[in-house]
Amino acid sequence: MTVYFLCIVLLTMGLYCLVAKKNIVKKVLGIVIMDYAVNLYLIIVGYKSGGVAPIIEPDMPAATLERFVDPLPQAMVLTSIVIGLGVLSLMVAMCIRLYEKHGTFDMSVISKLRG
Amino acid sequence: MIVGSIVAIETRNLLSAVISVAAVGFALSVAFLFLGAPDIAITQLVVEVLVLIILIRGTILLDNTAVESHRDTLAVVTSLIFFGLVLGFGAMIFGGRGFPEFGEPVMRVSRVYVHTGLPATHCANIVTSVILDFRAYDTMGEATVLFTSILGALALLRRDGKKKEGEVVAA
Known part of the structure; x- marks a missing residue:
């Protein structure tokens, strides 16, 4: 239970960074931290105590099959990590363009501009 | 990890924030x-x-780091409310019944994967067999998302944009 709680704390810190900070790069970092928290949470849900990695070896007793951790969240998280990288690169590209146009990373300055 | 992310959020210098992330x-x-x-x-x-390479590319060349002069009280109050809401709902969900305890996953679907993975796909690594065989359509969708986001980043970052019809080049 404590482990889930720590995951939620990490997620909430990312959310705080996303909402309260004015610097765009800080907002991006908040999204990255939330990404980490969700991935860690999914892996923790699939963990089995005393579990081993789900890789079958040549001469392995059949009882070891029952000790595998859950492979399904691992596959999903593998997908999610790579997608997170793509989305991050898109966000950083937007940040660089905004900086080149406005000359600042400050969100409150950028949102005041019109036209 | 939590200490690292606190440092990442609160430090002024963008480069050190990136490195702590x-x-x-x-x-x-x-x-x-x-x-x-x-x-x-x-x-x-x-x-x-x-991620480190991309973020440093985004920050190191644009060294306008001292941004935050005053704090927006509305944003801070909103985030505190969010903090309370998320923690409360989390305690509600994890306190209730029906959620698996730490260390005892449900494994209703993945038991089939674990037992039939080797005969069905001849792949020793169950995670790989799930990604590339049992749920290959998901992986194709992931490749689509990745391709689209990279395409967006390239379109945002390219140097010379395409001109409209009949537009005169200013320079």
Whole structure:
């Protein structure tokens, strides 16, 4: 239970960074931290105590099959990590363009501009 | 990890914030290794290096770091309310019944994967067989999302845009 709680704390810190900070790069970092928290949470849900990695070896007793951790969240998280990288690169590209146009990373300055 | 992310959020210098986020990511990779997920740990490591490179490219050339002069009280209050709401709902969900305890996953679907993975796909690594055989359509969708986001980043970052019909070049 404590482990889930720590995951939620990490997620909430990312959310705080996303909402309260004015610097765009800080907002991006908040999204990255939330990404980490969700991935860690999914892996923790699939963990089995005393579990081993789900890789079958040549001469392995059949009882070891029952000790595998859950492979399904691992596959999903593998997908999610790579997608997170793509989305991050898109966000950083937007940040660089905004900086080149406005000359600042400050969100409150950028949102005041019109036209 | 939590200490690292606190440093990342609160420090003024953008470069050190980026590096602390990278430290959080490497700690996450080690945690995955302990949680029985070596595939995820390897992927996280590689992706973390790329994240570091991309973020440093975004920050180091634009050294306008001293941005935050005054704090927006509305934003702080809103985020505190969010904090309370998320923690409350989390306690409600995890306190209730029906959620698996730590260390005892449900494994209703993945029991089939674990038992039929080797005969059905001849792949020793169950995670790989789930990604590439049982749920290959998901992986194709992931490739689509990745391609689209990279396409967007390239379109945003290219130097010379396409001119409209009949537009006169200003320079």
